[in-house]
Amino acid sequence: MNLEDKTLVWHVDAHRFNLQLLRVILNERTTRLDFGYQTTDYYIRGGWINIYPETHLVTSASTRKMHMQDQLGIVTAPDKFYFKSRADWHFFSLFFAPLPVQDQTISLVEFENPDPTNFNIKDIELRLDAAFFQRL
Amino acid sequence: MPIGKNAMLRCLIIDQVISEHHSYKPTMKRIIEVCKEQGIDVSHETIQKDIKMMKKDRPNGFGAPIKFDFQQQEYLYTDPNFTINGVKLTREDASVLEESLVLIKCMLRTELGDKLRHAMEKVLSTSIEEVDFNERYPILKTMEPPRSRGYEFMDLLLECCKVGIPISFVHYSYKNEVFKPVVLHPYVVREFENRWYVFGYSAKHDAYRSFGLDRIYEPIKLDLHYKKGNTKQILSFLNDMYGVFPLTTEEPIPVVLRADRLTTKFLSAYPIHVSQVVEKYDFGSSKITLNLIPTMELIQLVRSYGQSLKVVEPKWLVELIRNTRKDEFRR
Numbered sequence A: 001m002n003l004e005d006k007t008l009v010w011h012v013d014a015h016r017f018n019l020q021l022l023r024v025i026l027n028e029r030t031t032r033l034d035f036g037y038q039t040t041d042y043y044i045r046g047g048w049i050n051i052y053p054e055t056h057l058v059t060s061a062s063t064r065k066m067h068m069q070d071q072l073g074i075v076t077a078p079d080k081f082y083f084k085s086r087a088d089w090h091f092f093s094l095f096f097a098p099l100p101v102q103d104q105t106i107s108l109v110e111f112e113n114p115d116p117t118n119f120n121i122k123d124i125e126l127r128l129d130a131a132f133f134q135r136l
Numbered sequence B: 001m002p003i004g005k006n007a008m009l010r011c012l013i014i015d016q017v018i019s020e021h022h023s024y025k026p027t028m029k030r031i032i033e034v035c036k037e038q039g040i041d042v043s044h045e046t047i048q049k050d051i052k053m054m055k056k057d058r059p060n061g062f063g064a065p066i067k068f069d070f071q072q073q074e075y076l077y078t079d080p081n082f083t084i085n086g087v088k089l090t091r092e093d094a095s096v097l098e099e100s101l102v103l104i105k106c107m108l109r110t111e112l113g114d115k116l117r118h119a120m121e122k123v124l125s126t127s128i129e130e131v132d133f134n135e136r137y138p139i140l141k142t143m144e145p146p147r148s149r150g151y152e153f154m155d156l157l158l159e160c161c162k163v164g165i166p167i168s169f170v171h172y173s174y175k176n177e178v179f180k181p182v183v184l185h186p187y188v189v190r191e192f193e194n195r196w197y198v199f200g201y202s203a204k205h206d207a208y209r210s211f212g213l214d215r216i217y218e219p220i221k222l223d224l225h226y227k228k229g230n231t232k233q234i235l236s237f238l239n240d241m242y243g244v245f246p247l248t249t250e251e252p253i254p255v256v257l258r259a260d261r262l263t264t265k266f267l268s269a270y271p272i273h274v275s276q277v278v279e280k281y282d283f284g285s286s287k288i289t290l291n292l293i294p295t296m297e298l299i300q301l302v303r304s305y306g307q308s309l310k311v312v313e314p315k316w317l318v319e320l321i322r323n324t325r326k327d328e329f330r331r
Helices: B005-019 B028-037 B044-055 B091-107 B111-126 B151-163 B231-239 B261-269 B296-304 B315-330
Strands: A008-016 A019-026 A031-038 A056-059 A066-072 A089-096 A104-109 A121-126 B066-069 B074-077 B167-173 B178-192 B195-202 B207-212 B216-221 B253-259 B277-280 B286-292 B309-313
Touching (some): A008 A121, A008 B178, A019 B178, A089 B167, B005 B028, B028 B044, B091 B111, B151 B167, B151 B195, B178 B207, B178 B231, B207 B231, B296 B315, B309 B315
Antiparallel strands (some): A031 A089, A056 A066, A056 A104, B178 B195
């Protein structure tokens, strides 16, 4: 499939603890991942979040790493976005190099050897027949 | 009766022909010719009816002083300065428009509202009557809450409701503290107590749902078959509820409240719903009957009055309010 002038949208329900991956949006220029984050009782005033600049996507459809191009609503390390309470929530998006247009499984990799606090989410299935088309 | 679009067009042509009497003789033949030039096929009788209507006083006509000069066999305005194109606004008209402008400014702070406001300001500016824009304070003031989160999606949502375009967005539930991606076939954008909601068919829930605009993130239009709404259910959402989040029933039911003396006075002045019937008791307290779909907002309203207002029926609603109170104490 050629993505010229087309944008694919997947609704997904993948999460790692209190980080939720909600949507994947793909066009010929970029892959956008929309996330939601809910603070918990674990940290005082909800703690903080950021994203490492080396964050990338890996896909079953290619050996190439899809590097992060940009981010919206979140800062890159070493900066930090501090929450104010244990009930705060946050929506943010990460942009990566465009994925191949085919059925695949992708993984978000913030760290190769992650600890529980890193934003690594594995095995997100993206099937072409499950995608919506964005109306441009 | 309002003047139809076609009749209005013909009236403008008649006005134009009469006003251009220096260039062309304003005859019935000339009026019909100009109509034809503008793609309107019209009979002699229709033009006569239009002229008759134009002569009527406003709002049924334009109060046009049209006379047929039998000697010259032409139409004329007895007041040579008269024209309906650029109708003078009376002081009353201008005042009504000004008041409407205030409301538009408050309620439609969107691109659509801007266009409407701009159009109305143009109308006002063509008025020969003086309109005092330099008032030092407005004489009509509505509540102007600070712009809320999500209001920026208003134009997109209105367009999707109007054209019939499904949307994808991320919704955050304040109560459950989780995010969910949603596909919505939107029908109506509705305001309730200064909060804005979009109502439509949610594919995920396979049901009609309302979503607060403040809890919506990144809506995008989808190239997807649009599921049209059931008009009855949409109207029910708009008319049969106090609020936007229904509890269990889908049809209006009688809800009976008991109000004390003071609350009875307020609720008599500001009814909760159009269906409200107040039966007063001897000492001023009352039984208030509503016929609506019970909502979360109705519960909140009743609770905001404390002991002064209570639900008496249906029993399940009484029970629900009692249990919600217990839950809150636990929290």
